[in-house]
Amino acid sequence: MGNQKLKWTTEEEAALMAGVAKHGPGKWKNILVDSEFAHKLASRSNVDLKDKWRNMGANYEQGSGDNAMTPKGKATAASAVRPRTQTSSSAFVSKDNVNEKLSQGPQTAKCVPKYNAMILEALSSIKDRNGSDFGAIMRFIEKKYEVQQSFRRLLSSKLRRLVLQGTLEKVQKRYKIRLAATGTKTPTQKQKVLIQRHYKSLAEAVKESERVSRMAEDADALLMHLKEGKTTKDNTNSKSSGVTVVVAD
DNA sequence: TTAGGGTTAACT
DNA sequence: AGTTAACCCTAA
Structure with missing residues (x-):
């Protein structure tokens, strides 16, 4: 009770x-x-x-669409993510070695950090004065780890949620998370509002519960478009539910 | 106290 | 029904 x-x-x-x-x-x-x-x-x-x-840290599971049969039940993030040849381009210097702990020493498949740790690692590593952004974080992780398409989707999905909720910005004020790259045009702050608005309208438009998962797909596609004129071919299905968004305020 | 296995409430 | 996410149990 x-x-x-x-x-x-x-x-x-x-x-x-x-x-x-x-x-x-x-x-x-x-x-x-x-x-x-x-x-x-x-x-x-x-x-x-x-x-x-x-x-x-959600481990990658589900093996949908992937060719090789996924050993369901015990698949770990290590299955979808593999450490890249350590080029340790860490321009990051901290008093303690907390950052080291996040990316556990010798890169054996078993020690590959989960997505939450990867994101934190990216945040502390990216020393862009303009702040890091969605794409930068994804790029950092993909550069350091060999991310499979399936995990990439999960990762971007989780990261997107954190960004939209503003969670990452609450972690540290020094982390200025932006949804889009430093495009001379794309108004980053407006995009954020736009996407939130996008979420909201969709949530109200449809009142079922399965569309929620679809919202992620739509926002994903939307994000890619706002980010740069051309979409970073992420193939897969993005069942657009015909939502038009106008970049304006 | 922590890590990891196991359980159950809550989603979709 | 299958998947998450919050909780519980316990060896070390």
């Missing part, structure tokens, strides 16, 4: 990510005690943090 599922808020997610960025993964108790996060994670236990972090 008293066991209700307490869903994580974006503030909590942001606090957790920030905590991991600062103390490193596995230091749940430290994060919980850190006065910087204590308040926001007041209703969570160290075990909760561990579980949440694990969930946010």
Whole structure:
């Protein structure tokens, strides 16, 4: 009777990510005690943090559309992601080596970080004064790891959610996440609003529950178009539900 | 305290 | 029905 599922808020997610960025993964108790996060994670236990972090790292599963039969049941992120020849272009220098911990030393298939860790790694590595953006983060990860198409989709999907919710920006104010590249034209801030608006209109237009998953597809396609005139061929199916968006304000 | 396996509530 | 996400259990 008293066991209700307490869903994580974006503030909590942001606090957790920030905590991991600062103390490193596995230091749940430290994060919980850190006065910087204590308040926001007041209703969570160290075990909760561990579980949440694990969930946010979502292993790649489902083998739809892929040629090789996917050993369902025990496929891990390592199945879809493989470390690239370490060219460690880390221009990133931190006092502690928390960043190192995120990308676990010797790159054995087993040590490939999950997407949440990859994103944090990208955030701390990209030292663009203009801030990092969706594409930059994706590029960073794809450059460092050999990402399979299937995982790429999951990754972009998860990243997009974090960006749209503004979670990443809450992690650290120094992380200025933008949805599009520094195009001389494309108004980045407006795009964000636009896409959020896009989500909203779709949510209201259709009132079923399966269209939610479709919204991601649409927003994805939309994002690609706004990002650059030409789409980065991501093939696959993007069943556009015929939504027209005008870039204006 | 943490990591990892296991369970169950809640989605789609 | 299949998949997530929040929670629980326990060895080390």
